[in-house]
Amino acid sequence: MARRPEPVRDLDWSPERARELGGTLVELWGELLERLPRQPVNRDFRLDEVRDAVALGVPEQPMEPELLVEHLRALGLEQAVYVGHPGFLAYICGAGTVPGAAAGLVAGALNQNVGGWRLSPGASEIERALTGWLAARFGLPAGAGGLMVSGGAMANFVGLKLARDAAAGAGVRERGMRAAPPLAVYASAESHIVVRRAADMLGLGAEAVRLIQVDERFRMRADHLAAAIEDDLEAGVTPAAVVATAGTTQTGSIDPLPDVAELCSRHGAWMHVDACYGGPAVLADDLRPLFEGIEEADSIAVDPHKWMYTDVPGSCLLVPRLDVLPASFAGDAGYIWLAEESRQGIDTGQLGPEFSRGFSALKVWMSLLAHGRAAYARRISHDAELARYLGALVEEHPDFELTAPIGLSVCCFRYAPSELEGDGEALDRLNERIMTAIHADGRAYCSNAILNDRFSLRACVVNFRTEAEDVETLLGVAAEHGARLLEQAAKRTA
């Protein structure tokens, strides 16, 4: 006779226990938010010390709840860099919205698999509504939409997969690139490395990406693009896609979208726009005109986890016609059979590279609902204003200079005291040291750009907590370290 297994309930928490843990963690969250502006944005972390502090080892038996919470508290208060700190102005990291973080708890609790509509009816429809709404903000036609992916690297990869399949023709999905003519992709010299990585992953090879020279404002030169396409055509290479960057990583420049659209249409090439950083600026009335021409795109990558401020991961790939996605990704799988009469909605797991998919749309959706578009418009516009303000402070300061025009919400600058005038190498070394010192300092945090082969400091405001005093602090801290390091260097050479 079959022996009936006894229940094993170790992992099945009661609602009371869930409330208790959740309540304590919400308290911790509140504490982190309270302390955020007062904490140093970063400290001089040491790998061994961090490792020792957090890599506890997995216990055989349950950890006491107080110890568990203490562990998370120490992680939050001692072992984290505060991307949401008002002084964090490095790279392109959204500050992380409060409603978005709360949505993370709900998304985790519901654990919807947004790969299949049947497993996630409400979640799938929220993702559809979100991507449709975003697509419309870019001026894509009715019926446009897309899908959430983990990050900009993935969004660009999906866009370029669509482009490759369109250019390579029937059979490429089955037979691979040996079924295809040689293909080229064009992107500016300022495009993000993930474009080349995508070409590599798609079997085109990174060298298939022709890096087109930029103008003095770091925008792709349309005349060079046209010439590169002509060269390839002459050599029997098919121009598969042009990647226009709308908000370059280093300087926030926007490639000439109407020119790119015209060249793509003339040569039958796919127009993909990497708007991972800049895209959300279409929500701001004053910045929207900069994106004219983006409505012609065949695909657009945009990252809510950058300038829509939600926490990582959460990016988006948008297309004017949804049917291109299943054409590039769908496949038959007998084990997800469903009776004809039960099928409804879109199975997003057939639209992209991922099969099981999380509910990353919820944090973006909830942030938009909780704040409304107008608040986003005001804040995005304010971020750009703060970057321009920093630019003006740099220009007023005798020891600093701008190294690029202000693009969107990015300001690139460097410490350039008169003592080192004309000595590019010395200025590079000094500014490298200044950035390292800023990182250890904790009052402000910036990153760098390499522009015209020279090292710049770079601040990018995609942080709704940043205000004028924070960009003033950054410049003040940079000046302080600059003067100190310059003096040190002078003493060494004396």
Ligand SMILES: Cc1ncc(COP(=O)(O)O)c(C=O)c1O
């Ligand atoms: C223009 C651009 N594209 C793509 C990416 C890559 O995005 P992610 O880091 O989300 O993969 C970035 C990252 O900064 C970016 O600035």
